[in-house]
Amino acid sequence: MNHIVVTYVLYITVSVALTIWVAHTLHKNGRVFLVDVFHGNEALADSVNHLLVVGFYLINFGYVSLALKLGYSVASAQEAIEALSSKIGMVLVVLGGMHFFNLYVFSRIRRRSALLTAPPPVLPDGCTMVREPDAAGQMPYRQFQIR
């Protein structure tokens, strides 16, 4: 086996291992976050978590296989290590970018759900009596309700 084949094999092994490790971390730690966002609905949280991780795998493996080709020949072990290092460096940067993008998506979902339960932003100017027509169309007096 020449240097380039060894480089490729090492590149694939390391990249796949890194992708699996990052996806596993995301899957394990993202779950708590999603359960909170979906108000304790664990089935929905697990489902969304799984779908996010599948997308993560697809994009990363896609990138790893697209970036496999080196484009120049490698004569010595030194050049092989240099080539491997730059390739894996790119994979790491892409993984990092994807990871932060995922965190951004998580925080966006969380912010959206925080809005749903947000109290009125301004205090009322006062409190007045409310009369609403009942089923018979009458206007009964209603007690003050002050929260």
Place this chain on the structure above:
Amino acid sequence: MRTLTVLFDANCNLCCRIRNWLQAQTKYVDLDFVAAGSAEAAARYPLLDHAATLKELTVVSDTGEYWRGAKAWLICLWALRDYRGWAIRFSSPELMPLARRFVVRVSSLRFRFGYHGT
């Protein structure tokens, strides 16, 4: 809070247009529209100062709290799904004076956009 009643000026074209826009939005809290100073408004809220509701936008919740002017506008935005974030942003101490100035300006200009009341 389930419903907010908006007491809007039914004589003002701009106000009616804004009401139509509000009605078309997706909401977190239902908005109910009653003409300010009308008999229905008086029947629902017997203790409210109805002369003031014709000067400034007033929003009353189903539990009786009411907001006037800029606060009422922010409460309307807060009820909308796409604008709740904006309402919270504009209610900060830094931006609230700006919102208040803007609302006063629009309220005083609203007669220019067509007004068919007395």
